[in-house]
Amino acid sequence: MNDLERRTNETVELLQQLIKNACVNEGTPESGQEIRNAELIQGELESGGIDAQLYESLPGRTSLVARHAGTDPEAPALCLMAHTDVVPVSVDGWREDPFGGEVITSPDGVSEVWGRGAVDMLNVTAAMTVAFRDVVSSGKRYPGDVVLLMVADEEFGGTHGAQHLINNFWDDVRCDYVLTEYGGTPTPDGSAVLLTAGEKTGAFRRIVVHGTPGHGSMPYGTDNALYKAAEIVRRIGEYSPVPRLDQMFADRLAALGLPEDTQKALMDPARVADELAALPVDMARNLHACCHITMSPNIMNAGDKVNTVANRAEIEIDVRILPGDTQDDIDQTFRDIIGPDLLPSCEIEQILPEREDGAAFSSTETPLWNALADSIQMAYPNAAVVPSLVTGGTDARFFRKMGIPAYGAGLLSSDLQLPEFLNRFHGHNERIDVKSLELTTQLWLDVLDRLWV
Ligand SMILES: [Zn+2]
Structure with a gap:
């Protein structure tokens, strides 16, 4: 088994566990219980010899931070942020167990991981964790810090997750760039890939x-x-x-x-x-x-x-x-x-606490955007990388508000087109193909290799 296959397997297995933990955020302070996923990720990092801190905003509403120090304190830090909670399901609409995390191969031969969170966004959570562990345990260092930030409560506004950490533990999560959900949907002919640069x-x-x-x-x-x-x-x-x-x-x-x-x-x-x-x-x-x-x-x-x-x-x-x-x-x-x-x-x-008016956009004139574009072209040669708008809100907005460029990224296989991908967000029969998990895990590694050059 080569490294790519090994990492893909690790991402698949971690995603299955994250789905099974069913950290369902119903919008109540006591729901979510992301401690299950935070401790799972902490264990995964420990297996690579990596220390991670847990932060509890309310009982069981746990987020995780791990920082891989760079060689140059002046170099910008990159934060890989993902949430560990998921939205509720209507079981009746599902063909498979929404919290089974099963790998099922479709009649046309596509292997997919099934379950709530498979596209929003435990797929990315798993891929970021595996990529981060690979890099840190290999001893490789970059000029800037790499921060792994796994947050609770994104699905109900981030008060008990990203916002809690930013407000109370900024020193621990400080960074100059953020990558989070969602993006990386290729067009049917592979000539363009959409990333998110802003949101409503x-x-x-x-x-x-x-x-x-x-x-x-x-x-x-x-x-x-x-x-x-x-x-x-x-x-x-x-x-x-x-x-x-x-x-x-x-x-x-x-x-x-x-x-x-x-x-x-x-x-x-x-x-x-x-x-x-x-x-x-x-x-x-x-x-x-x-x-x-x-x-x-x-x-x-x-x-x-x-x-x-x-x-x-x-x-x-x-x-x-x-x-x-x-x-x-x-x-x-x-x-x-x-x-x-x-x-x-x-x-x-x-209903929600007052937020910034209008939607925030991050400029695409940044070294991070260029690194993303180069990395995506490894998988989709000559593809134009196009900035787009997320119709929902994500935790990226907290960082954009502070002037920190934040993009929604990932990389999906051409088996998964944008309309179908969006349908699975919070929808029935949420699932992700294994090829997309491979591409997304590799994307984070490629971006890290390109950001500081
Ligand atoms: Zn999400």
Whole structure:
């Protein structure tokens, strides 16, 4: 067995264990219990003679840091950051056990690791750990430090993971560049590979709708908060924001290898809606989110008793804003959507703690971007490496906010195309092919070899 095969096997095995540990983050402080994955990774590093520190923000909400010192204290440090938590599953939608971590070979001969976290992002967590252990245990040193940062709680905003470490232990996690999820999706013909250079910002809102209680047996003329809430949800569904058709969006269209006519139509504000409707829905969903503010009302609660007219309803909405949009803009947008007739019955609340307005982007004019591009071309010769936008939020934003370039990377096999990859994020039947695990593990090693030259 050569080194490449050995490392790939190690990544596969570690990914299987990480999946089986089922560190499911339900958004409650006590869920996640990432201590299981943190201790697993700590053990893996110890087997290579490497010390790692564990940090507990709340009981069981454990993150890990290991630092491989460079030879030149002035040289920039690179942080490899991955999260160890996963989102919940709806078991009914799965063909295999979502926490089984099994390797299954498909009828067309592709071996895949199955389970929650296989693409988001335990695949990268495993690949980073294996690559880091290989480098450190080989005794190889680079000019700058290499930091392995394995964090809890990414799936619910990072408060108990990345943010906790940055706020309280900056000396331990300090770095000049960050690599994290997600990226490395090749276009069908391999002519381009997308990496992430920026992301949308969450601007989640709760709309509290007030009514007047009354007896459920006499509803005539009552002021039922649930009717008003339902009407507000309808208006949200009808709202169509102005598309933002900028250069990054144009690059994404080109990278997807869409026909010229389709690209032209998608860049035309008058035609983009119809053109999206004509595309396969997986691709349209992602492209729509890349060029619009999105709003998805996902929770509604109302009333106390079946025989009492609802005097209060709450709607919770997943909102994602684009670069340049502010939290104030989104509040105004909701006031406009709700309208003057219903606005007096409503309060608009922000659900997540205040964040930076708009989305943050990292410049691609950096030695790290060049190292990534060179490394990716080892696997995909002559591929253009294209910066793109993540529609969800990642822990990279904490670093971008501090002016530290952070990119979403990885490297996938051409068996896994972007629309299917995105479908598996938080979706049913999440899985990753072994070839992608090999490419991603190798990518980190190649980047380390190229960053400081
Ligand atoms: Zn993730």
